[in-house]
Amino acid sequence: MPELPEVETMRRGIDDCIGCQIVAVQRPRCRLKPITIAPTLPTLRHRIVGTTIVKTDRAGKRVVVCLDSDDALVFEPRMTGLVLVADPPNTEHLRLCIQLDSQTKKSSTSQLLYWDRRGLGSVKLFSAEQFTQAFGPARLGPDAIDVTGKQLRDRLESSRRAIKVALLDQAAVAGIGNLYAAEILCLAKIHPQTACSQLRPADWQRIADATHSILAEAIRYEGSTLGDGTYRNALNHEGRYQNHHRVYDRAGQRCGICSRGKVKRIVQCQRSTFYCPCCQRLRR
DNA sequence: CATATGTCCTGAGAGC
């Protein structure tokens, strides 16, 4: 489930790799179905071994490693992927090992790993041109971390979708997933089933404000490690934001904001939505 | 065109 805060935490955690040269790439043998690696492993190896990492970045929910060849290595964790510089949770689900030359820079880091329990994620190499194509404004909306109320309104106000569903649309706004959509709408005091077309300008502003507030707070706590314990930062440490959720995964418990309402769970687009019936009233 | 549904994948947990 890594969303913006988890992916941003992983990105920051691999910043020590900047300045390091890639010396080898290996795919550990694995009884599981292999993850998507593109282009093929030999081609990937040929194109990145010998290059140096010059920058890390984030494209929505993807970790981007920029190389001095102008190619970008993009890690897409989807549900259970992790980008690590420390030992992984286990070796069974280790999917790709990138060996770094730690002598190129004084740093303890000597490897960059991709680990993925369910294997829905991928590691892909993009040329600068391909990268622009794949993650340009047509594919990815403004980053949620600094999206404005006006941007949200312009992109979504004519939509008939429920606001919770619309916030998951990465072309509208990038980085929000199921967990943070629930937390954002709770803080903004908007019912998740409200149609976008029914929201007023002040509502869009409140959603933008709540988005900045929730995401900044979640990054401060290094993301949310849920019950399955999968998510870890780049050093294989758990996030702590799960202890501060107001509604997510808290059905039947008291709302973290008003502490009067009991959190309800509903289903929208086959995904769980959590909200407080007291804070988040449906307007008609 | 916008919106909705199906698909991929693994492991945990429920139920019998």
Add this chain to the structure above:
DNA sequence: TGCTCTCAGGACATAT
């Protein structure tokens, strides 16, 4: 105990 079934939800393909 050990089997089968359901569920979790990222992004994308396909259907309505």
